[in-house]
Amino acid sequence: MIGIVCDSGTDLPEELKNKENVRVVPLRVVLDDKSYRDGIEISEGELLSYMEEKIPKTSLPPQSEVEEAFVSLIEKGYSEIISINISSGLSGTYNLFRRAGESVMEKYPVKIAAIDSRSISIGSGLLIYKALQLIEKKKMAFEDIVAELKKVLKDRIGVYFAIPTLKFLKAGGRIGRVSATVGELLKIKPVISIDEDGIYYTVAKARGMNRAVKLVMEKVMNFVFNKSIEAIAVYISGDDPATKKYAEQIKEKLNELKPKMVLTGKLSSALLVHAGSGLVGVAVLIGDY
Structure with missing residues (x-):
């Protein structure tokens, strides 16, 4: 079985977030040196109110949290996982998830492929949408799905x-x-x-x-x-x-x-x-x- 791990910056709609084989790791929003988990601990209204007078920041989640997302899929029986993230040209997210995947593979007999979507928000989310389509068809091997997704992100x-x-x-x-x-x-x-x-x-x-x-x-x-x-x-x-x-x-x-x-x-x-x-x-x- 093939799972998907991604960051909250991919802006997946709820119907994709809630799929059994998907795990979304929240990025962090930082207000006055206090960190909040994206989509969980801070609302849009609260953030916009803050932004009327101040400039917030963002940060990455701890690597341990990313590893936990991978492990939660592994414990459900997923032995092949694709990590898809917002562009490495805009965030350190991709490199963080790649390192986390490598760490998990040292501990578990699984395959994890990291893909830099070279996009942002639902642009990255559409790559995940495509990945889920390919997985659900059950006609392609893990490596072939990864190769196809890399073709898709280039010009589609x-x-x-x-x-x-x-x-x-x-x-x-x-x-x-x-x-x-x-x-x-x-x-x-x-x-x-x-x-x-x-x-x-x-x-x-x-x-x-x-x-x-x-x-x-x-x-x-x-x-x-x-x-x-x-x-x-x-x-x-x-x-x-x-x-x-x-x-x-x-x-x-x-x-x-x-x-x-x-x-x-x-x-x-x-x-x-x-x-x-x-x-x-x-x-x-x-x-x-």
């Missing part, structure tokens, strides 16, 4: 998002190749994606969020042009009515493409720290060519 997953401010990405050192001097006073908003190295970069710029969201859709449509769509995800951060309206407009447009699966959700607290409220993003998993 696209992520595009717009955010009202770069303040938090800049403060957290997650700015990547996005210019931190994009004209805030001129209301210039970047449309951000993730490159082949798993690092943020700007794919377009627009004046105002309304136009930026339209550009997000344009980039998505270009990415999926003439291709089948296995899954599409629309994610937001915060509870602003305008943000929710943008998400609904995107979902209506994307439904016209007849994707096999549409997922919706919100950023985990660990990612909200770096994005702030008002993010509107789309992740796409396209089918075989």
Whole structure:
């Protein structure tokens, strides 16, 4: 049997989190030197209230906690495990889980493969969605599934998002190749994606969020042009009515493409720290060519 271990930054929807063969290890949100487990010990509202005046931080879970996630699957009879994490270009999460997997393999007769998704949020989550599909079909060997997932992450997953401010990405050192001097006073908003190295970069710029969201859709449509769509995800951060309206407009447009699966959700607290409220993003998993 094959299991999955991942971090909370993959933003898996509840129906995937709750699968018997999935374990999600929470990242940490740090407020005034006090650490909270993402999704368990701190709410979105509490975090957004804090962010009105201060800049929170994030940190990794202890390696022992990651190892416990692997062991909990092993004790259920899973002898092959795939670890999938948010981009190593944006976080130390992948390297932590890789080391934890290596440590567990020294103690147990199991196979653990670590995969750097080179993506973030539900972009990484869609790779897990694909992994679960392959596992459930029970037609591929463990090594073949790992090889297939590495092919998928190269060019079959696209992520595009717009955010009202770069303040938090800049403060957290997650700015990547996005210019931190994009004209805030001129209301210039970047449309951000993730490159082949798993690092943020700007794919377009627009004046105002309304136009930026339209550009997000344009980039998505270009990415999926003439291709089948296995899954599409629309994610937001915060509870602003305008943000929710943008998400609904995107979902209506994307439904016209007849994707096999549409997922919706919100950023985990660990990612909200770096994005702030008002993010509107789309992740796409396209089918075989």
